[in-house]
Amino acid sequence: MPVAIDLSQVSVTFGTGDRSIEAISEVTLTVQEGEFVSLIGHSGCGKSTLLRVIADIIPPTTGHVEVLGVAPTDARRQRAVSMVFQQSVLMPWETVLANVRMPLEVGPQVRRSPDAMSPHDALRLVELDGFENAYPSQLSGGMRQRVSIARALVTRPRILLMDEPFGALDELVRDTLNVEILRIWKETGMTIVFVTHSLQEAVFLSQRVAVMSRRPSRIARTIHVDLPQDRQISVKDSSALGRHVSRLRAVLDEG
Amino acid sequence: MTHTNSTRFAGGSGFAGLRERFAAFRGGIRGLVMAALGLAIVLLVWQAIVRAFSVPVYLVPAPTDVLVALYNDRILLAQNAVPTITEAALGFLLGNIFAILVAISFVYNKIVEDLFYPVAILIKTIPIIAIAPVLKIMLGNGIEPKVLIAALICFFPTLVNAVQGFRAVNPQLIELMHVLSASKTQVFRRVRFYAALPYAFAALKVSVTMCVLGAIVGEWIGANTGIGYLILQSMYVFDTPRLFATIIVASLMAIAGFALVTWVESRVIHWDPGENF
Ligand SMILES: Nc1ncnc2c1ncn2[C@@H]1O[C@H](COP(=O)(O)OP(=O)(O)OP(=O)(O)O)[C@@H](O)[C@H]1O
Ligand SMILES: [Mg+2]
Numbered sequence: 001m002p003v004a005i006d007l008s009q010v011s012v013t014f015g016t017g018d019r020s021i022e023a024i025s026e027v028t029l030t031v032q033e034g035e036f037v038s039l040i041g042h043s044g045c046g047k048s049t050l051l052r053v054i055a056d057i058i059p060p061t062t063g064h065v066e067v068l069g070v071a072p073t074d075a076r077r078q079r080a081v082s083m084v085f086q087q088s089v090l091m092p093w094e095t096v097l098a099n100v101r102m103p104l105e106v107g108p109q110v111r112r113s114p115d116a117m118s119p120h121d122a123l124r125l126v127e128l129d130g131f132e133n134a135y136p137s138q139l140s141g142g143m144r145q146r147v148s149i150a151r152a153l154v155t156r157p158r159i160l161l162m163d164e165p166f167g168a169l170d171e172l173v174r175d176t177l178n179v180e181i182l183r184i185w186k187e188t189g190m191t192i193v194f195v196t197h198s199l200q201e202a203v204f205l206s207q208r209v210a211v212m213s214r215r216p217s218r219i220a221r222t223i224h225v226d227l228p229q230d231r232q233i234s235v236k237d238s239s240a241l242g243r244h245v246s247r248l249r250a251v252l253d254e255g
Numbered sequence: 256m257t258h259t260n261s262t263r264f265a266g267g268s269g270f271a272g273l274r275e276r277f278a279a280f281r282g283g284i285r286g287l288v289m290a291a292l293g294l295a296i297v298l299l300v301w302q303a304i305v306r307a308f309s310v311p312v313y314l315v316p317a318p319t320d321v322l323v324a325l326y327n328d329r330i331l332l333a334q335n336a337v338p339t340i341t342e343a344a345l346g347f348l349l350g351n352i353f354a355i356l357v358a359i360s361f362v363y364n365k366i367v368e369d370l371f372y373p374v375a376i377l378i379k380t381i382p383i384i385a386i387a388p389v390l391k392i393m394l395g396n397g398i399e400p401k402v403l404i405a406a407l408i409c410f411f412p413t414l415v416n417a418v419q420g421f422r423a424v425n426p427q428l429i430e431l432m433h434v435l436s437a438s439k440t441q442v443f444r445r446v447r448f449y450a451a452l453p454y455a456f457a458a459l460k461v462s463v464t465m466c467v468l469g470a471i472v473g474e475w476i477g478a479n480t481g482i483g484y485l486i487l488q489s490m491y492v493f494d495t496p497r498l499f500a501t502i503i504v505a506s507l508m509a510i511a512g513f514a515l516v517t518w519v520e521s522r523v524i525h526w527d528p529g530e531n532f
Contacts, residue, residue, distance in 0.1 A: 055434050076436060083434050089427045092526040093449040106437035106445065137527055155435075 004159055004191040005031040005054055010063035012049050023049040025216035031193060036185055038194045038202035041212030047195045051161045055083050068158060082152035086164040088144035090136040097132035100150045115156055122150040125184055142173035159191045167197060175233050178204055182231060203244040204236050211251045221251045316496040324496035325503065332504050339482040340508060342398055342470035346405020347463060354410045358417035379411045387476045401473030408469040409462035413455065420454025421447045453528035456520040463512035467505060
């Protein structure tokens, strides 16, 4: 399998002098194409920072980053990477459809690639067809997050970075969206890197869970999840999942 | 704000939306009735005091005297309102358009901002009334100094608010635009523009009343027509009822401008500016 994301010895330091903070320290991580990897770790350990390095929002202070075999900036310019935040970050002045279409209307002309999805298809993928003309304020939190996922999918990215995307939602909505994101992952064959505070969610979704240690943090351990590929929501209550969660908690407590 | 939003979308407005709207409507009516009642009480007391103590009309006219003056001088008032409205409206347009262009240049270029924002603040601290004679000397007795004074008064609130508004963008939305490789202009047209609108309208509501003031001050310095001119004339001849009538016309202009801007705002800003998803 080709490599989607290759981080070697990546460090990020914010600020300079004695007020500088080393957010992440010599992180090495490889994600294969088509993989679903979750990142967990204590608050402030640098999970968001790591995603932002991959998305080319901030440059690494030291170390080497490759995304789909090229520099992060090139991957970004090729529209290969999409990002979903904890907040849906929708534009309240635009309709759902206009919000989802926006990625196709900005950026250099090359991005209007023929393989982009139609915004309607993207909305269908998150089961929001029929809401094209609604405004974000008329949607529930879960629906808004679906819109932001549709907006991320519309460019047909090869890598989807999700930073606690369901962290602000209640458990029932979270369960539904967990199942949905797995379905979308299988349908699209994307690589997904998923940050969460919920160990259960991390295990349920991922093939691999990377645990980050406290600051200055590195990847403490990576754990493979050997649950059946076809995961129903009932898997969340299974003892197999529980055992994985316990293992993760043990690793977290060490760090 | 939120209930007007929910009624806009057909799918979201049910019976509850309708009832909410009716309640808001009734609340609005009640507010109007109470305000009118309060005004009526003040006017009645005023009338009673003036009549009871036989206050001479050139000192304080009774509300009925002012009403009579409003009716008798209606042609004169209208004739003098036209130039003032023209000056105020031109000043409003000029001052605000210029302010928004300057704000855009500030947002695009930090160096321009660092150079000229302090200059703008410095000019702002000079009282407009003190600048008016200078403008009269430079521009003469025509419409130009009045328009310019009105424009100057409008300029600063809009500049400050627009600069603030263009920056009042959810930082994650900026990050998102960056991930999408959006250009500066695209970020401006798709995001900053809309983020600034609520700020801009707040400033426009202030400046629409201020531009009337600016035009009147301009007329005081030198004019032979306009509301400001009429105020001075009425003062010189001790025609106090007409003076009051003129003041009412000036205030009606400001109210009409405010209502117009508020109406445009309600058409343009159809989302809740407070919400941040
Ligand atoms: N722009 C910045 N400037 C300075 N320090 C920053 C900046 N961004 C993050 N940090 C610091 O870097 C560290 C890691 O932050 P980051 O947001 O990556 O953590 P996180 O793991 O995502 O936390 P959480 O789970 O709470 O979201 C924190 O100590 C934070 O204060
Ligand atoms: Mg974070």
